[in-house]
Amino acid sequence: MLPQQDRLLVRSLGSASVWTHDASCFNLLEASGYRTQAAVGVWGTTRFGNIQVGFEHPIEQVRLAREMGMFETERFIADCEAAFAADSSHKAIREVVARAMSEPATVLKSLGEPKRAGSQTLFHSDSLTILNVIWAPGMMVMPHNHRMWAVIGIYSGREDNVFWRRIPGEPNRIEAAGAKALCEKDTMPLGSDVIHSVINPIDRLTGAIHIYGGGDFFAAERSEWDSLTLDEHRHDRARTLRMFEQANARYEASLRTLDG
Numbered sequence: 001m002l003p004q005q006d007r008l009l010v011r012s013l014g015s016a017s018v019w020t021h022d023a024s025c026f027n028l029l030e031a032s033g034y035r036t037q038a039a040v041g042v043w044g045t046t047r048f049g050n051i052q053v054g055f056e057h058p059i060e061q062v063r064l065a066r067e068m069g070m071f072e073t074e075r076f077i078a079d080c081e082a083a084f085a086a087d088s089s090h091k092a093i094r095e096v097v098a099r100a101m102s103e104p105a106t107v108l109k110s111l112g113e114p115k116r117a118g119s120q121t122l123f124h125s126d127s128l129t130i131l132n133v134i135w136a137p138g139m140m141v142m143p144h145n146h147r148m149w150a151v152i153g154i155y156s157g158r159e160d161n162v163f164w165r166r167i168p169g170e171p172n173r174i175e176a177a178g179a180k181a182l183c184e185k186d187t188m189p190l191g192s193d194v195i196h197s198v199i200n201p202i203d204r205l206t207g208a209i210h211i212y213g214g215g216d217f218f219a220a221e222r223s224e225w226d227s228l229t230l231d232e233h234r235h236d237r238a239r240t241l242r243m244f245e246q247a248n249a250r251y252e253a254s255l256r257t258l259d260g
C-alpha cells in the first residue's frame with residue numbers, strides 16, 4: 001500500500017505522463033485513469049517517497065513541481081534551464097514563469113519580501129539570465145531594448161510597460177506605440193526587437209521576475225533612449241545601477257517622512 005502522500009501525488013499529476021519502477025503503482029495509476037506502459041529513456045526522474053516517477057518532457061516535471069505546491073528558487077531556476085534546453089524560444093520558459101506567478105504568495109515566501117529597489121541575478125549564462133527585479137514606488141526606466149527575447153512575470157505589485165517603435169526616416173528616434181499594465185500574476189513575453197520603458201505606478205515596491213534568453217544579457221550591445229530627448233545612445237549599466245540607488249534614496253526618505 002502506498003503512503004498517503006504518494007497517493008495524493010499520483011492523483012495530482014493531471015495529464016502528465018508518468019511511469020514507475022514499483023509494480024504495485026500500476027494498479028493505482030490505472031484506477032486513477034492513467035494508461036500504463038513500460039517506459040524507456042525518460043528525460044529524468046524524481047523520487048518522492050517510494051514512488052519513482054519520470055517525465056518525458058521537462059514541462060511535465062514543471063507541472064509536477066507546481067502540483068506539489070513548491071516554488072523554491074533553486075527548483076524554479078532548474079525548471080527554467082530545463083525548459084530552455086527543450087525550447088530555446090521564450091515559449092517553454094513563459095509556461096514555467098506563468099505557473100510560478102499563479103501562486104505569487106509562494107514566490108514571495110521563497111524570494112523574500114522586497115525591501116529595496118534592485119536587480120538580483122538569480123542565474124546567468126551566455127544564453128539565459130534570470131533576474132529578480134524590485135522597482136521602487138514611482139520608479140521609471142527610460143526606453144531600452146534587450147536584443148534578445150524576454151519574459152516578465154509579476155509576483156508582487158504592478159509594473160506598467162510602454163512600448164516604443166523607431167520612427168521611419170528619423171534615425172535613432174522613437175515614438176510611443178502602445179502600453180500594457182502588468183499586475184500580480186501577469187506574465188508577458190517580449191520579442192527580441194522590442195523597445196520598452198517601465199514604470200512602477202504604485203506607492204509600494206513591485207517584485208518581478210525578468211528572464212532574458214538567446215544571448216548574454218550583461219554582455220549584449222544594447223541601446224537606451226534619453227528620457228528627455230528620446231535620442232538613442234548606448235546602454236550604460238552604471239547609469240542603471242545609479243538609477244536604482246537614487247530610487248532607493250527617494251523611497252527611504254519617503255519612509256522616514258511617514259515615520260516622522
Ligand SMILES: [Fe+2]
Binds near residue numbers: 144145146
Ligand atoms: Fe527591459
